[in-house]
Amino acid sequence: MARILSWLLPSFLLSSLLCAALAKTDQPDVSALNVMYRSMNSPSQLSGWQSSGGDPCGQSWQGIECSGSSVTEINLSGLGLSGSMGYQLSSLTSVTHFDMSKNNLQGDIPYQLPPNLNYLNLAGNAFTGGVPYSISQMTDLEYLNLAQNQLSGQLSDMFGKLQKLSELDLSVNRISGNLPQSFGSLSSLKTLHLENNQFTGSINVLTKLSLEELDVQNNQFSGWIPNKLKKVKELKTGGNPWSSKNAPPGNTTEGNVRENGSGPSGAVIAVIVIALLVTAMVVLVLVKRRISSSSKYVDGKFHYSDDQLSQNRSFTPLVSHDLKGEPNPVESASIDLKSLQLPSSIALKHSLPESPKSFNENEFANGINVKRSTEPLVVRNYSFTDLQAATGSFNSSRLLGEGSIGRVYKAKYADGKILAVKKIDSTELFGSLSKDFMEVVSLHHPNIAELVGYCVEPGQQLLVYEFQRNGSLYDFLHLSDEYSRPLTWDTRVRIALGTARAVEFLHEVCSPSTIHKNIKSANILLDAELNPHLSDCGLAAFYQDTSENLGPGYNAPECTKRTAYTLKSDVYSFGVVMLELLTGRKPYDSSKPRPEQILVRWAAPQLHDIDALAQxxxxxxxxxYPPKSLSRFADVIALCVRPEPEFRPLMSEVVQALVQCTQRTRMSNRIGRTLSSASRRSDRSDDSDYHYY
Known part of the structure; x- marks a missing residue:
């Protein structure tokens, strides 16, 4: 027997080494398929698949085709798969054919899809959310089928680069809004299915295409069917409220009906134009009065009161995930707006200003001469001599920090009072602080750093704030020493919530809205009770916008130039701060391995993986920490740091989600206290040297 074992053991080891040597699948592909398998709840029907390791190409995993060492095709159609598709699909760079149709997959379609597809079929599942913007970069895509899901919202203008797309099927979803203008760029499109959705507006943009098959049945399209589209071989247009009036000449755009070829005279046209202008002015006055009394203007949109909603509209809130990483069906259900109790923060929004001038988001939020939603604060006018004496002539030993437009010093007074003085470097200014200076920086909110004074003298411009004894969140998280005490989970959520309320105040309460443009942990100050106070509010109008303002890791992808900053850019930066609270890591850390140096790039793909999240x-x-609260917190982060600004949430939505995180934490704490009351006394002695805030 010993002789047999002595012969079998070397043979087994040799066989194992030989298999390892023959393994031919690229490691990124293996890792991506492992994550995909786990995300689909490790289905037993997939022969050969593994949750870790393995050789998909060498071991012939079901539905996998390879070329050399790279996975090129994934075909798992009609296998009854559930769960989601994972977060690492973008690693599958050689995959060109991806078919997950006719399963029970749910949640949002991952933003991280194989980037070089020419065939993508996700039809017949239960996907929610919108069409991921990453599809806009798939320039080789020829076939796209997302039919028979539960997709909603409007289509982004994302089809301009899909020159090779020949078949597009978005039918049987809940997609709404007008057709994007980039549809007109789909020069190779032959088959288009949009039936059974909630599309509105005209279909004139489709006249630019050479379609052979078009189905737009059962939507809310209006106007006329263009003559060119009537020539499509297979055309289905029923179930839409098309105009019953005579079509305009050419029948390609909507216009006034003309009964014959001769148009009205110039005099008639002039009379009609004048009449229309007068009517428009009357309507504008009436609408303006109605809006000013019953609507709010938030983030570039009108929000009407409940009695103005003619239809039973609904929205889908931020979705939390259970311990398996799956969406919670109760929390992801639609909510009737008429029965919804809105938070008090939303009720504080002010009415639309009297001026009828139209602004885009940047113009609306960047104005210097603005009226705030609160009364101006009573602040003290300090002399430069006074501040110079209190800071020891701005001695380096009093330096608290350095920001985008100046340094902050500690000011000490004889009566024991301590203040923080921001000495502004005039060479860094984009504008002048002298005009309406106090109106710009005077903001009052419990979570905004309180301005108590200022100094404007020739060559000197300073701001005086309350001093916060615990410094900045950045210092607390990243510059701690062996004597520091870590923040508890409850405190981290509370800091995130307080900061979110401050940003919500800037975005949705101040009139007009204010973009902060400098949200980072170094600008979140902590008082004695570790309550957050957001600093540098109202200063964005005074300095040039560059990528150096925030520092590496905080800037949203769109923030490459000054005009690119929007309210949603602030949301992204806030999401990075939340990541700091979750991980304890810096936004950018050159000491980490290269894949982990930029926090968002490393963390974002893992935020919906429960096991990875715990790590x-x-x-x-x-x-x-309560796992549910941690998962919910991660869900909010994932939405805030989305690459596309339009898919990031409003700050009021973020606040609501973080309130739920707080509630989960408190509930878990109560349960924990009840269960551990008998053993707490014995445990206390073990932790006597490890205190938490």
């Missing part, structure tokens, strides 16, 4: 959590937490 990402700050080790200083020692695992002391």
């Amino acid at each position: 990402m959590a700050d080790p200083g937490l020692r695992g002391l």
